[in-house]
Amino acid sequence: MDGGSAHGADLALTPSAAARMNRLAAALLLVTPLLAFAHAEQADLILVHGQVLTVDAHDSVAQAIAVRGDVILKVGSDAEVQALAAPNAQIIDLEGRTATPGLIDTHAHIADGGVDELYGVKLSDARSVAEIVARVKAAVSMTRAGDWITGAGWDEGKLAERRYPAAADFDAVAPNNPVWLMHTTGHYGVANSAAMKLAGITAATRDPPAGTIDRDRQGHPTGVFKEDAAMTLITRLIPATTPEQMRAGILHIQEVLHSEGMTAVKDPDIFQIQWDAYRSLLDAGQLKVRICVLWDAGITMASAQHALDEINSVPRLPATLGRGRLLSCGVKLFMDGSGGARTGWMWQPWMRDGRAVDLTQDGAPNTGYPHIDPETYREMVLLFQKSGVPVGTHAVGDRAMDWVVDTYALAEQQFPHPGLRHAIIHANLPTPHALDTLSILQAKYDAGYPEMQAEFLWWIGNIYALHYGPERDRRLIPLNTLKRRGILWSGGSDYSVTPLAARYGLWASVARQTSAGREPFGSAESVDRQTALRSYTAWGARQMFLEDQIGTLEAGKRADIAVWDRNFYTIPTAQIKDMKCLMTLLDGQVAYRSASFHEPIHAAGAPRRSKATRGAPPIRG
Numbered sequence: 001m002d003g004g005s006a007h008g009a010d011l012a013l014t015p016s017a018a019a020r021m022n023r024l025a026a027a028l029l030l031v032t033p034l035l036a037f038a039h040a041e042q043a044d045l046i047l048v049h050g051q052v053l054t055v056d057a058h059d060s061v062a063q064a065i066a067v068r069g070d071v072i073l074k075v076g077s078d079a080e081v082q083a084l085a086a087p088n089a090q091i092i093d094l095e096g097r098t099a100t101p102g103l104i105d106t107h108a109h110i111a112d113g114g115v116d117e118l119y120g121v122k123l124s125d126a127r128s129v130a131e132i133v134a135r136v137k138a139a140v141s142m143t144r145a146g147d148w149i150t151g152a153g154w155d156e157g158k159l160a161e162r163r164y165p166a167a168a169d170f171d172a173v174a175p176n177n178p179v180w181l182m183h184t185t186g187h188y189g190v191a192n193s194a195a196m197k198l199a200g201i202t203a204a205t206r207d208p209p210a211g212t213i214d215r216d217r218q219g220h221p222t223g224v225f226k227e228d229a230a231m232t233l234i235t236r237l238i239p240a241t242t243p244e245q246m247r248a249g250i251l252h253i254q255e256v257l258h259s260e261g262m263t264a265v266k267d268p269d270i271f272q273i274q275w276d277a278y279r280s281l282l283d284a285g286q287l288k289v290r291i292c293v294l295w296d297a298g299i300t301m302a303s304a305q306h307a308l309d310e311i312n313s314v315p316r317l318p319a320t321l322g323r324g325r326l327l328s329c330g331v332k333l334f335m336d337g338s339g340g341a342r343t344g345w346m347w348q349p350w351m352r353d354g355r356a357v358d359l360t361q362d363g364a365p366n367t368g369y370p371h372i373d374p375e376t377y378r379e380m381v382l383l384f385q386k387s388g389v390p391v392g393t394h395a396v397g398d399r400a401m402d403w404v405v406d407t408y409a410l411a412e413q414q415f416p417h418p419g420l421r422h423a424i425i426h427a428n429l430p431t432p433h434a435l436d437t438l439s440i441l442q443a444k445y446d447a448g449y450p451e452m453q454a455e456f457l458w459w460i461g462n463i464y465a466l467h468y469g470p471e472r473d474r475r476l477i478p479l480n481t482l483k484r485r486g487i488l489w490s491g492g493s494d495y496s497v498t499p500l501a502a503r504y505g506l507w508a509s510v511a512r513q514t515s516a517g518r519e520p521f522g523s524a525e526s527v528d529r530q531t532a533l534r535s536y537t538a539w540g541a542r543q544m545f546l547e548d549q550i551g552t553l554e555a556g557k558r559a560d561i562a563v564w565d566r567n568f569y570t571i572p573t574a575q576i577k578d579m580k581c582l583m584t585l586l587d588g589q590v591a592y593r594s595a596s597f598h599e600p601i602h603a604a605g606a607p608r609r610s611k612a613t614r615g616a617p618p619i620r621g
């Protein structure tokens with residue numbers, strides 16, 4: 001109606017022309033909404049003959065999905081959906097295969113993990129110290145003398161020697177290259193002697209507060225450094241990742257996500273370089289997953305203020321960039337260390353081998369330690385609460401978690417701000433007090449959500465079982481207790497602590513098995529399939545502040561859809577780990593299609609070979 005040629009030349013209309021225009025305008029006003037309505041109800045993409053796990057309020061299973069643009073129009077029976085297809089609609093025949101909402105990981109360090117995978121020595125499948133040494137040797141042969149060799153992913157629980165690698169292991173193969181190899185948990189790592197020499201580390205170097213330098217019987221550093229305070233003595237010397245490397249790392253991981261049916265991730269510990277990389281990929285039209293970030297707020301009020309300044313310089317929630325592609329979701333704080341390094345802050349001591357109590361260097365029972373001064377932590381949370389910024393706090397030990405939930409309760413009481421959805425990251429071992437507090441926080445303030453990693457029980461389950469000991473093992477990651485009490489949580493991998501694929505987390509939520517196939521954690525805290533899937537979809541969407549847009553397959557939601565070769569609700573537990581993603585859609589666009597998914601995408605008008613549909617059940621609710 002803003003047509004051009006009439007303007008200027010025909011400014012003065014004759015009375016009859018004016019009347020005609022008015023009648024035309026009136027008619028258009030009447031007709032346009034009806035036209036728009038009829039138009040909007042036509043789907044340009046339909047998926048039919050499937051088993052659609054909707055994750056709606058009733059865990060309904062439907063047959064088909066109609067999509068228009070980037071939005072789901074309808075989820076229902078084949079007939080209902082086919083009736084909506086526009087004449088030229090694309091049709092994907094699922095032939096009985098399963099569709100779920102795109103899976104959501106609410107704790108995965110994908111930017112840094114991607115850089116490690118592209119540029120570092122990969123150690124997650126190393127099965128002996130000798131193998132690690134051999135890989136470092138190979139890396140040295142391709143590197144100039146003096147340059148750093150970095151790598152990540154080793155786990156002594158999977159090494160034949162059942163011990164940490166030590167500096168001495170690498171000195172023969174890397175005499176002239178500093179080496180830093182991060183443990184899979186990211187909470188400790190090993191340096192070689194060249195790296196320690198560069199850093200000026202000697203037997204006289206004292207442990208920093210909230211950090212541990214491992215030593216032999218004579219007091220000489222072994223090369224293993226635990227927690228940031230100690231690790232940075234070495235890692236501050238490693239050349240920084242470049243912006244190009246960061247973008248390449250993200251693009252690399254984005255492909256992995258798509259191939260695993262994953263469409264949204266919370267990247268929980270970022271700095272400006274990661275944000276800039278995400279932002280520039282978004283601007284270039286290359287960001288094809290939804291990313292919600294937490295800014296690292298450090299351990300001091302100054303670093304907290306710095307994080308707040310960074311947050312205030314980008315769009316704040318509920319605003320998103322790229323229509324729900326990139327969100328600044330708050331800050332990350334660390335309350336304590338890890339269960340792998342036995343540095344988590346505990347009420348009862350860590351165990352060394354499942355039987356004996358672990359002792360500190362001065363012979364006291366080791367109950368771990370806070371990563372940050374607890375009172376400073378509290379002050380930081382109050383600052384963010386007053387500023388309306390969501391907080392996610394890493395808490396592995398039960399004592400750390402109690403401090404975190406009490407701090408959230410205090411902050412909400414003093415400066416109520418329902419809806420910030422403060423999270424407890426990992427939340428391995430909630431006490432009865434923590435559970436009570438979570439219930440209240442969620443009901444009253446829409447806050448206090450565990451972001452948990454069932455995968456820990458599998459991937460680092462060997463060392464976890466020994467470090468927590470038999471009694472606590474049974475209560476680790478107590479998903480069923482949370483479910484019984486109506487406490488919501490969301491799932492995640494903590495990649496690259498564990499592998500990225502969400503199917504492993506779905507499996508671990510049900511199976512609770514170690515990588516050695518043992519079950520020290522029991523099955524009392526397993527959850528049913530429906531709940532497990534919800535924790536990687538609908539509940540994950542809440543923690544990304546996108547629950548109105550993603551997380552379920554329902555009319556009005558964005559068309560983020562994963563197609564699988566089997567039905568997660570009905571396959572034997574052991575098979576869950578082996579589910580194969582066949583296709584991933586983001587915003588209604590095909591982001592990934594497996595080579596084994598041969599089913600053609602037809603246009604609606606084109607002739608199709610007829611084929612009986614396999615066992616797609618009618619919708620039920």
Ligand SMILES: [Zn+2]
Nearest residue numbers: 107109268494
């Ligand atoms: Zn993490």
